[in-house]
Amino acid sequence: MTRDAGLTRDAGLTWDAGLTLDAGLTRNARHDTDAGHDGREKRMSGLDDLKDKIAVIGVGNTRYGPFPETDEYGLAAQAFRNAVADCGIDKNQVDGLLVCRIPYYARMGEVLGLNPRWSLTLPPHGRMSGMGIIEAATAIAAGHATHVALMYANIGRSRRVNYGGDENPGTWDPWGFTSPGAAHAMMFRRHMEMYGTTTRQLAEVSVAVRHHASLNPDAVMRNPFSIDDHENARFITAPLRLLDYCLINDGAVCLILTSRERARDFAKPPVLISGFGAQETFSPSSISNYDHEFWYPALQAAGEQAYRMAGVGHDDIDALMCYDNFSPTVLFSLEGLGFCPRGESGRFVEGGTLKLGNRLPLNTDGGHLSNSYMQGWALNVEAVRQLRGECGARQVPDCEVVQYVQATPCTRSIIYTRG
Amino acid sequence: MSYTKPLPRIDTLNQPFWDAAKQNRLVVQCCTACGDTRFPPSPVCPKCLSAEQTWKDVSGRGTLQSWVEFHRAYWDGFKPDLPYKCCMVQLEEGPLLVSNLVGSDANAKLGAPVRVVFEPVTDEITLPKFTLA
Numbered sequence: 042m043t044r045d046a047g048l049t050r051d052a053g054l055t056w057d058a059g060l061t062l063d064a065g066l067t068r069n070a071r072h073d074t075d076a077g078h079d080g081r082e083k084r085m086s087g088l089d090d091l092k093d094k095i096a097v098i099g100v101g102n103t104r105y106g107p108f109p110e111t112d113e114y115g116l117a118a119q120a121f122r123n124a125v126a127d128c129g130i131d132k133n134q135v136d137g138l139l140v141c142r143i144p145y146y147a148r149m150g151e152v153l154g155l156n157p158r159w160s161l162t163l164p165p166h167g168r169m170s171g172m173g174i175i176e177a178a179t180a181i182a183a184g185h186a187t188h189v190a191l192m193y194a195n196i197g198r199s200r201r202v203n204y205g206g207d208e209n210p211g212t213w214d215p216w217g218f219t220s221p222g223a224a225h226a227m228m229f230r231r232h233m234e235m236y237g238t239t240t241r242q243l244a245e246v247s248v249a250v251r252h253h254a255s256l257n258p259d260a261v262m263r264n265p266f267s268i269d270d271h272e273n274a275r276f277i278t279a280p281l282r283l284l285d286y287c288l289i290n291d292g293a294v295c296l297i298l299t300s301r302e303r304a305r306d307f308a309k310p311p312v313l314i315s316g317f318g319a320q321e322t323f324s325p326s327s328i329s330n331y332d333h334e335f336w337y338p339a340l341q342a343a344g345e346q347a348y349r350m351a352g353v354g355h356d357d358i359d360a361l362m363c364y365d366n367f368s369p370t371v372l373f374s375l376e377g378l379g380f381c382p383r384g385e386s387g388r389f390v391e392g393g394t395l396k397l398g399n400r401l402p403l404n405t406d407g408g409h410l411s412n413s414y415m416q417g418w419a420l421n422v423e424a425v426r427q428l429r430g431e432c433g434a435r436q437v438p439d440c441e442v443v444q445y446v447q448a449t450p451c452t453r454s455i456i457y458t459r460g
Numbered sequence: 461m462s463y464t465k466p467l468p469r470i471d472t473l474n475q476p477f478w479d480a481a482k483q484n485r486l487v488v489q490c491c492t493a494c495g496d497t498r499f500p501p502s503p504v505c506p507k508c509l510s511a512e513q514t515w516k517d518v519s520g521r522g523t524l525q526s527w528v529e530f531h532r533a534y535w536d537g538f539k540p541d542l543p544y545k546c547c548m549v550q551l552e553e554g555p556l557l558v559s560n561l562v563g564s565d566a567n568a569k570l571g572a573p574v575r576v577v578f579e580p581v582t583d584e585i586t587l588p589k590f591t592l593a
Contacts, residue, residue, distance in 0.1 A: 206534030207466070212500045213558040214466040215587055217538045218546040223528055227548055231526040234570035279529040279543070327500045328548075328558055333525070 088317070089350050095178040096304035096311035096460055099128030099297035100422040105261050105413035108291040109199035113143045114152050116293035117194040121153055124295035129308035130188065135297070137186025139177050141169045141193045142416070149192065159185040167221075167366055169193075170417030171445060171453025175317050177298050187299060193418040194293035202289060212327045222286055224330035225367035226278040232335065232369065233280065235384065240280055242387035244271035246368040246403070247284045247410055249395035254407025256397070256435040261290050262411040285368040287409035294418035296425070304460065311460035312425045315442075316351025318343035318454050326450065339452035340377020347444070351456040355380055358456075359440045360427055361401055362420035364447035365408040371395075374448045397435060405435045417447050424457045463582050464537030473501045476515045481586040484578040488555050490516040498555050520576035521593065522551040527561050527568055549574055549590050563591040 101123025103116050117140070125132050138157045140146045142165035150156060159180055163169040170193065177189040202208065205220030213219070232238050248268055254260035266284065274282040304311035320339035322332050332339075348354060355378075363374045372386035380401060381389035395403035406412045406423040413419050424443040426432050446454040470478055477499065480487040489501035493510035497518075504511050525548040533539040547561035561568070562577060573593040580586045 203534060210469065213546075214535075215468050215581075215585070216546055216558060216560045216589070217465065217530060217533075217535070217541070217544060218558045219534045223530065223546070226528040227526045227546075230528060231548070231570065234526070276529070276531040276543070279531060281528075324506070325556060328556065333556065 088346065091178065091182055091314075091317075092350050092352070093313045093315050093458070094301055095181055095298055095314045096301050097296055097314070097421075097425050097457070098299055098304050098307045098309065098311055099124040099130060099295075100425050101125070101127050101295045102413075102415070102419060102422060103292045103294075105259065105290050105292040105415075107198050108196065111196070113194035113196055113293070114149060116196065116291065117143055117149060117192045117295070118152055120194070120293035120295035121190060121192060124190065124297050127309060128297055130297060134188050135190045137177065137180060137189030139163065139173050139189060139191040141165065141173055141191075141418070143192060143194050153190075155190075157186060159189070165195075166451075167416040168364075168447055168449035168451040168453075170415075170421055171317075171447045171455060172319075172451055174296065174298070174314070174421060174455060175319065175453060178314050178317070181298060181300055187303060189298045191296045191298065191418075192293065193295075193415060195415065196291045197414070198290045204289070209329070211329060220278070221330040222281060222367055223278040224328065225285075225369050226281040227331060228335055228373070229367075229369040230280055231333075232372065232384075236387065238372065238384075238387035240272060240282075241268055242391055243285065243368050243372065244268040245390040245393065245395060246365065246371045247271055249390075249393065250365060250404045250408045250410045251284075252396055253402075253405045253435055254411035256433075257405075257407050257412060258433075260407040260412040261288055262407070281367060281369070284410075287366050288411070288414045290414050292413050292415055292419075294415050294422055296418070296421060301460070310429060312428045313458050313460045314455060315458045316347040316349070316353070316454075316456035318346030318348075318350070320452050322450050322452065330450070332450070335373040335376070336448040336452055337373070337377045337383060340374060340446070340448055340454075341379070343452045343454045344378040344446070347454040347456050351442075351458070353442055353456060353458075357442045358401065358444045360405055360424070360437045360443045361395075361403050362405075362424050362443060362445040363403055363408070364417050364420065364449065365404055365410050366416075366449075368410065370448050371403065374446050377448060377452075378444075378446060378454070397437065402437050405432060405437060417445070421445055421455070424455075428457055428459045464535075465581070466535055466537070467582065467585055473503065477501070478585065480515070480517070481578065481588050482580075482584070484586065486518050486520045486576050486588050487515040488518055488551070488553065490514050497553050499557060518551055518553045520588075522549045522557075522574055522590070524548075524561075524568060524570065524572040524574050524590075524592070525550050525556065526570070527565065547574070547590055557588075560587070560589045561591070562589050565592070567592055
């Protein structure tokens with residue numbers, strides 16, 4: 042993931058030494074706004090040049106569900122076929138390959154008959170989609186590749202992945218503290234205590250997302266439920282209940298990216314990557330998936346960078362695709378991005394704010410909570426489909442700007458617009 | 461009776477923490493160069509990169525930062541304890557620790573004072589846990 046000097050030179054960008062220095066400054070920005078702001082100014086001059094330069098030309102996915110008869114390669118190949126068909130590309134034009142949660146990149150290339158000029162493998166963590174799309178975009182801008190296919194596959198349901206216990210050994214196992222869900226429960230309890238946020242407010246997230254899934258014929262879970270249903274669901278790790286947890290299902294997703302100029306050659310109208318931003322929060326990694334500040338400083342930094350690069354503001358966002366591994370992440374994201382003041386996300390979402398037709402449609406495909414656990418990748422596909430106007434009953438009218446965000450130790454935001 | 465819950469993976473870095481816990485002492489790693497404190501331990505100081513690290517006794521007092529209640533057991537050994545409580549504690553000396561909240565949680569709230577208690581679970585391992593002070 043290191044952006045080396047070669048990339049900087051090749052792209053003719055102005056990522057100078059400030060990039061390296063900024064990493065420290067940005068994390069301290071909450072204590073010293075001026076220093077952090079100055080640091081970020083330097084870095085963004087380079088990224089801003091990539092505004093609208095890279096387009097998503099093809100998207101594809103498998104059905105979502107249990108598919109024990111296949112494996113990651115089988116799922117990814119199907120998603121790739123669908124993405125190729127979606128844009129009409131000759132698959133041999135693909136000269137860049139980015140894979141995530143696929144065991145062996147070279148086998149993936151062999152399966153698809155690809156020997157690309159550039160490839161990158163990302164670990165199977167639920168935060169790599171935003172990173173991968175940004176890295177692919179910068180690789181195209183730098184000239185490493187012209188057409189990059191990004192593939193993600195997950196067969197966690199058929200493999201009975203638990204996301205806790207001995208699968209993910211950690212420092213706090215002797216006390217029984219394990220699983221990303223428990224870390225989010227810990228954060229949400231803290232949010233409740235600090236700001237008076239209630240579980241009925243939290244329910245608005247799951248209820249809105251399930252409503253959208255009910256409009257998506259491909260979603261795994263489609264039966265609508267109410268706030269009371271959410272309140273009556275069983276606890277997994279209190280204060281979080283079953284309906285605050287994402288699904289675990291099998292499936293795969295593929296996106297194909299190229300430059301804006303080349304994008305004109307393909308079947309569908311291109312969707313442009315207009316802005317993006319990034320900020321890691323690597324401490325405390327020993328308490329995995331936990332941040333004492335709800336990733337607020339990272340979301341602020343990534344959001345400011347993305348909005349500024351894209352030249353849009355909150356009121357321009359027609360739909361928000363928000364990493365919803367657990368429902369509290371959505372509340373944290375709304376605050377960090379600045380859709381509402383800090384601590385007020387509970388009140389902000391009351392009354393169906395996040396439902397289609399209201400102020401800020403959220404995860405219109407049903408997200409991780411109800412559509413499919415594709416760890417952010419499917420949300421980026423949904424952003425593309427919304428901007429193309431392909432979403433049928435769940436289409437956001439006149440959709441022009443869609444924002445993706447992942448509030449995780451690797452926080453990313455991407456702003457997509459119609460080409 | 462055999463102990464069925466997960467035990468700490470003891471290595472050269474964290475051994476002093478578990479040795480101290482067995483003596484009913486709570487310790488955190490401390491940088492001899494800049495005084496930064498933390499747990500779990502690090503091979504170098506994350507603040508100043510000094511490799512000269514030591515351990516220091518802490519008061520065992522802190523504040524409750526959050527707490528949760530597990531209704532699902534990810535290890536069979538925790539099944540008899542369901543639902544059980546985990547807490548996030550900030551020690552007076554600074555570091556954040558995850559542990560178990562033992563005793564009544566009727567007065568649990570953000571910032572509530574807590575103190576360490578020691579629970580021997582095997583002949584070798586004693587777990588520091590916390591109770592509302």
